[in-house]
Amino acid sequence: MSEEKLSFRAEVERLEAIVRSLEGDNLDLDKALDLFQEGVERLKNARELLAESELTVQRVLEENDGTLGTEDLDI
Numbered sequence: 182m183s184e185e186k187l188s189f190r191a192e193v194e195r196l197e198a199i200v201r202s203l204e205g206d207n208l209d210l211d212k213a214l215d216l217f218q219e220g221v222e223r224l225k226n227a228r229e230l231l232a233e234s235e236l237t238v239q240r241v242l243e244e245n246d247g248t249l250g251t252e253d254l255d256i
Contacts, residue, residue, distance in 0.1 A: 189234070191229040195207055 187195075199220040203213060 186226065186230070189227055189230040192223050192230065196223050196227065199223070 202208065202216055203220075207217070232241050
């Protein structure tokens with residue numbers, strides 16, 4: 182896997198593909214472990230991207246006087 186960060190969507194799409202592969206019956210143990218490890222790394226990356234996005238939203242919502250107006254997001 183490349184060190185370049187992918188978009189959140191790309192990370193989730195790859196995670197979905199990994200899950201589909203792991204749910205199948207055609208993998209040997211070594212390949213399944215490799216995919217599992219990749220999936221864990223991609224999940225970590227997706228969580229980091231999501232956290233960065235949440236911080237960006239908070240900055241945008243910051244009021245002119247420095248107070249922060251936050252609202253729960255329905256995702």
